[in-house]
Amino acid sequence: MTHPAKLILDDYRRLFRDGIWDNNVVMAQMLALCPLLAVTGTATNGLGMGLATTFVMVAAALLISMLRGIITPEVRIPVFILLIAALVTLVDLVMNAYLYEMHKALGLFIPLIVTNCAILGRAESFASRQPVHRAVVDGLAMGVGFTLILVVLGAVREIPGSGTLFADARLLLGDGFAWMELTLIPEYRGFLLMILPPGAFLALGFILAGKRVLDTRLANRAAAVKMAQA
Amino acid sequence: MTTTTPVSGPHTHAPGGVTTQMGWVILALLPATAFGVYLFGWPALNLLLITVLAAIAFEVISLRIAKRPVTPFLMDGSALLTGLLLALTLPPWAPWWIAVLGAGFAIVVGKHVFGGLGQNLFNPAMLARVALLVSFPLEMTTWVTPQPMFAEGSPGFIEGLAITFGLAAIPDAMTGATVLGETQTGFSRDLGLSETLPGVYDPMQQALGFIPASMGEGSALLLLAGGLVLMARRIISWEIPVAMLGTLAGLATIFMLIDPERFAGPGLHLISGGAMLAAFFIATDPVTSPSTMRGRLIFGAGCGLLIYVIRTWGGYPEGIAFAIILMNGLAPLIDHYLRPRTYGRTRGGKPLEPKASAPAAPVTEKRP
Numbered sequence: 001m002t003h004p005a006k007l008i009l010d011d012y013r014r015l016f017r018d019g020i021w022d023n024n025v026v027m028a029q030m031l032a033l034c035p036l037l038a039v040t041g042t043a044t045n046g047l048g049m050g051l052a053t054t055f056v057m058v059a060a061a062l063l064i065s066m067l068r069g070i071i072t073p074e075v076r077i078p079v080f081i082l083l084i085a086a087l088v089t090l091v092d093l094v095m096n097a098y099l100y101e102m103h104k105a106l107g108l109f110i111p112l113i114v115t116n117c118a119i120l121g122r123a124e125s126f127a128s129r130q131p132v133h134r135a136v137v138d139g140l141a142m143g144v145g146f147t148l149i150l151v152v153l154g155a156v157r158e159i160p161g162s163g164t165l166f167a168d169a170r171l172l173l174g175d176g177f178a179w180m181e182l183t184l185i186p187e188y189r190g191f192l193l194m195i196l197p198p199g200a201f202l203a204l205g206f207i208l209a210g211k212r213v214l215d216t217r218l219a220n221r222a223a224a225v226k227m228a229q230a
Numbered sequence: 231m232t233t234t235t236p237v238s239g240p241h242t243h244a245p246g247g248v249t250t251q252m253g254w255v256i257l258a259l260l261p262a263t264a265f266g267v268y269l270f271g272w273p274a275l276n277l278l279l280i281t282v283l284a285a286i287a288f289e290v291i292s293l294r295i296a297k298r299p300v301t302p303f304l305m306d307g308s309a310l311l312t313g314l315l316l317a318l319t320l321p322p323w324a325p326w327w328i329a330v331l332g333a334g335f336a337i338v339v340g341k342h343v344f345g346g347l348g349q350n351l352f353n354p355a356m357l358a359r360v361a362l363l364v365s366f367p368l369e370m371t372t373w374v375t376p377q378p379m380f381a382e383g384s385p386g387f388i389e390g391l392a393i394t395f396g397l398a399a400i401p402d403a404m405t406g407a408t409v410l411g412e413t414q415t416g417f418s419r420d421l422g423l424s425e426t427l428p429g430v431y432d433p434m435q436q437a438l439g440f441i442p443a444s445m446g447e448g449s450a451l452l453l454l455a456g457g458l459v460l461m462a463r464r465i466i467s468w469e470i471p472v473a474m475l476g477t478l479a480g481l482a483t484i485f486m487l488i489d490p491e492r493f494a495g496p497g498l499h500l501i502s503g504g505a506m507l508a509a510f511f512i513a514t515d516p517v518t519s520p521s522t523m524r525g526r527l528i529f530g531a532g533c534g535l536l537i538y539v540i541r542t543w544g545g546y547p548e549g550i551a552f553a554i555i556l557m558n559g560l561a562p563l564i565d566h567y568l569r570p571r572t573y574g575r576t577r578g579g580k581p582l583e584p585k586a587s588a589p590a591a592p593v594t595e596k597r598p
Contacts, residue, residue: 193364
């Protein structure tokens with residue numbers, strides 16, 4: 001008989017695995033591409049956007065899961081949107097107050113988190129049918145997965161695009177994180193295409209292809225191991 | 231008595247394959263290429279070789295990754311042609327990394343990502359040129375005035391290497407603007423064509439190619455000759471070049487008649503920039519252009535229209551690459567809507583009913 005705590009841990013591990021890799025918002029579900037393509041000019045912008053979205057995802061999952069008993073199916077979508085919009089307004093105002101420069105850089109895309117289909121998608125398909133603790137863990141896992149791909153795509157575009165990594169990180173994280181701001185290629189005039197929207201599509205395409213190759217290899221290896229054992 | 235071609239049935243047979251076609255296109259480009267190399271000297275030759283070699287190297291790498299047989303696919307000559315076309319559209323004294331990056335972009339992103347030759351939506355060489363122009367506006371618009379090989383003052387072999395590999399700067403005295411660039415700069419300073427053109431535009435020099443330009447766009451006459459050879463060999467069809475150049479010239483004429491100070495005439499539009507190169511060698515790429523005659527006419531006219539619009543009202547002085555890529559994107563749509571009627575069926579797809587009222591015509595076979 002397995003201990004109940006271990007079962008729960010295994011369940012959480014599964015949720016995190018889903019959120020970060022197997023069912024990643026971007027790499028598997030192909031959702032939230034608009035903010036992804038728009039703000040990943042630098043890794044820092046991606047990180048800021050990812051953290052804001054993660055907060056909204058977790059809070060929305062908590063609220064919606066708690067209220068799932070009293071929200072009737074007929075009005076669920078407007079209610080979800082209303083809850084998410086309230087949370088996004090909160091994030092927007094907080095960022096405007098404490099991270100003004102970052103808020104300026106991300107601009108319109110912070111309010112647009114309301115229409116981020118990944119958040120509504122998780123609310124509809126997971127949070128509104130699951131107990132609170134699972135919903136929150138799922139929201140966190142999905143948010144972390146989204147943040148990771150935002151940062152990776154931001155870095156992939158920023159390094160060839162402008163020769164830096166995590167430029168302006170202190171605007172987001174405070175002066176203590178000035179060490180993160182790396183200039184990898186000094187006196188670099190930039191490969192503008194990577195900073196422009198086409199660069200986002202190109203880089204995302206190669207990342208998705210890379211994930212497919214990796215998944216296929218892993219599956220083949222697992223199959224080979226199974227064959228050897230049989 | 232023995233004949234190898236069938237005499238009946240709707241089967242036509244074209245001799246040769248992809249390799250033959252690519253070979254002819256490359257042959258037809260050679261005079262213009264050789265002239266371009268002569269005009270712009272050693273740095274141009276270096277750039278040409280680097281671009282072509284890089285294109286072939288990227289082709290080999292891509293084929294390896296895709297686990298396809300390298301030799302047969304390499305021998306079709308398409309990578310060679312892509313490299314050549316790209317080199318012809320680059321500023322002849324551009325540094326080596328422009329050539330390598332461009333060739334890599336053309337072959338990897340422009341072609342193999344889509345699945346290789348025949349699958350690409352956009353013309354690889356034009357895609358690479360647009361990517362380079364957007365990313366490196368300075369290097370991609372540094373034009374030099376012709377410095378013919380072996381002429382006095384032109385760079386020698388060593389100096390040529392230095393220029394290509396970025397060890398020596400291009401002397402300012404040798405750079406110049408293209409005619410299209412000059413006119414646009416003129417407009418931004420409120421100068422009409424009658425003030426900007428004299429001194430920079432001489433139709434004869436322009437047609438022969440003694441102008442600041444990319445390696446292959448200069449000699450409009452040699453390109454025209456090569457294009458006509460391809461047409462005569464039926465390697466390319468007449469619809470795209472005629473529709474494209476016709477639309478461009480027609481629009482230029484109409485607007486010139488409206489305001490000759492603001493709008494340049496058809497002659498300048500036809501022989502400057504890469505109009506000839508694009509019309510005969512780039513837009514006619516069978517992979518990225520429509521497959522019906524009507525479709526090709528629309529495709530060519532669209533290219534001509536977009537080129538005129540971008541040149542005249544756009545932010546860039548030259549818009550051929552953008553125009554061709556935009557029309558490449560429309561080619562599948564054109565093919566979708568202009569499907570030819572299936573034999574024996576109406577345009578709607580219904581089978582043709584034999585007319586009952588008409589008496590059956592007596593069958594008289596007249597065969598030689």
